[in-house]
Amino acid sequence: MKDILAELKKKAAEILPEVSYFICYGSGFDLLHSAPLFVKDKGDIDRLVLNRFCIHNLTSYLPPQKWPPGWLLEPGEKIGLVLKGCDSRSVIHLLAEKAILRSRVIIIGLPCWGMIDVNKLRNRIDINRINRVEQDKESIMLFTDANEVSADIKDILYDKCINCQYPNTLISDHFIGAKKEPDKGVQPFGKVLELERMSLLERSAFWDKEFARCIRCKACRNVCPVCYCQNNCLLDTRVPHWIKERVDANSNRWYHLIRAFHLAGRCTECGECARVCPMRIPINLLAMKMNSELFELFGFRSGIDVNIKPPLMTFQLEEDKL
Amino acid sequence: MQSEPRIIGFLCNWCSYAGADMAGTSRLKQPASVRIIRLPCTGRINPLLPLKALVDGADGVLISGCHPGDCHYREGNLYARRRLELLHRFLPFVGIDPKRLRYVWVSASEGQRWQAIVGEFTEQIKKLGTAKAQ
Ligand code: SF4
Ligand code: SF4
Ligand code: SF4
Numbered sequence: 001m002k003d004i005l006a007e008l009k010k011k012a013a014e015i016l017p018e019v020s021y022f023i024c025y026g027s028g029f030d031l032l033h034s035a036p037l038f039v040k041d042k043g044d045i046d047r048l049v050l051n052r053f054c055i056h057n058l059t060s061y062l063p064p065q066k067w068p069p070g071w072l073l074e075p076g077e078k079i080g081l082v083l084k085g086c087d088s089r090s091v092i093h094l095l096a097e098k099a100i101l102r103s104r105v106i107i108i109g110l111p112c113w114g115m116i117d118v119n120k121l122r123n124r125i126d127i128n129r130i131n132r133v134e135q136d137k138e139s140i141m142l143f144t145d146a147n148e149v150s151a152d153i154k155d156i157l158y159d160k161c162i163n164c165q166y167p168n169t170l171i172s173d174h175f176i177g178a179k180k181e182p183d184k185g186v187q188p189f190g191k192v193l194e195l196e197r198m199s200l201l202e203r204s205a206f207w208d209k210e211f212a213r214c215i216r217c218k219a220c221r222n223v224c225p226v227c228y229c230q231n232n233c234l235l236d237t238r239v240p241h242w243i244k245e246r247v248d249a250n251s252n253r254w255y256h257l258i259r260a261f262h263l264a265g266r267c268t269e270c271g272e273c274a275r276v277c278p279m280r281i282p283i284n285l286l287a288m289k290m291n292s293e294l295f296e297l298f299g300f301r302s303g304i305d306v307n308i309k310p311p312l313m314t315f316q317l318e319e320d321k322l
Numbered sequence: 323m324q325s326e327p328r329i330i331g332f333l334c335n336w337c338s339y340a341g342a343d344m345a346g347t348s349r350l351k352q353p354a355s356v357r358i359i360r361l362p363c364t365g366r367i368n369p370l371l372p373l374k375a376l377v378d379g380a381d382g383v384l385i386s387g388c389h390p391g392d393c394h395y396r397e398g399n400l401y402a403r404r405r406l407e408l409l410h411r412f413l414p415f416v417g418i419d420p421k422r423l424r425y426v427w428v429s430a431s432e433g434q435r436w437q438a439i440v441g442e443f444t445e446q447i448k449k450l451g452t453a454k455a456q
Contacts, residue, residue: 192415195415196415200414200417200419201417203414203415203416203417204416204417204418205417206417207416207417208417242370250377253377253416254374254377257370257373257377257416258370260412261369261370261373261409264408264412286415286416289412289415290408290412293408293411293412294408297404297407297408297411311404312401312404312405312408315397315400315401315403315404316400317390317391317400319403319404322403322404322407
């Protein structure tokens, strides 16, 4: 990815005069993390990074533009954005929902080789003491003062990256680098199918345990690119009072069921909700299950085509599969 | 299960409520298991309503509206059909038996059909036993 960083910086400098700010990646708090970076001044362009730790879906930082003009964006104001393939699905979905305006975003697209899941390194080395990282396309070397390990990249990628169906940004104004071939034979709902092999009772017990661990920090909602209701989020609304503030397994279950239904046919499977969960609850699976059913019923995949109406926003008098 | 199961019925005002009413006025015998909630249209049914009923311990949920194509508001039940089918398919994923939910179409003149559906569904729920409130 290093080779396209220079190109990205060049492009960013080019579009900067057109946009209020440019959302991209900068270095994080240590060598194993990157962080979202908001660039306003030309001088900051050198702070851009592009590496195996740029996991964040930057779509989540786009202000929802259906708010009244001037509330978050001035009329005509534009925002620049760098997007990976998977993240571009969120933008496409927001466009399909008419939540954002195409004319207000300038997108730089790129090919992606997959991001490293730092959690998969935890049992190999003390990840808090890394002081040097070396990597190439296939492997990574990590060094602490006392220790060093090397790992095959493919063993430590995020699950969603291991079989990536959309490695190239699907919608962009500028595409940098050469397109990457998508992985073959991808089973997009693999994790859902795994869970479905359990019996009803086992699955019930599985979720009971997961929901009991949730601390209702709402990070999963806050990070979600399609959870843009902000002050109107049902989970924060007292009138009507859909959900208790109390944090226990039952209200947590209800919290997640509400979200699952609000995400049906809208979730773009970026996995951010599960990634940010401090309790490591695989909470993305609920919305993924919705998506797998909508795929089976209507052949619908969210965030692929701006012109396809999401299935729950429409109907047919004669349904093929209902 | 000893007593009658607790079934929540979500019925649209125009077809199914009238159909159930007809079953009543024609004195068709039916179990007293269904507590009916009358709504303007099945299109009003946020899937979270039947889901909350199930999560909070209803033994079953029976939803009924006008036949597709006959909606008083033309298209409410057509949206509902997609949502309810999705709900039905989602339930087992979180460990709720999908047999506890049924959605049907009953017109204002189908009192007998309503009687049959309530009877059948009540039997089905009795077999499943009492739901645990979650
Ligand atoms: S991020 Fe995790 S702990 Fe926080 S509310 Fe979501 S599921 Fe619960
Ligand atoms: S629910 Fe999770 S996986 Fe789906 S779009 Fe939101 S953050 Fe991404
Ligand atoms: S949980 Fe529902 S109401 Fe809240 S932000 Fe997400 S979609 Fe909106």
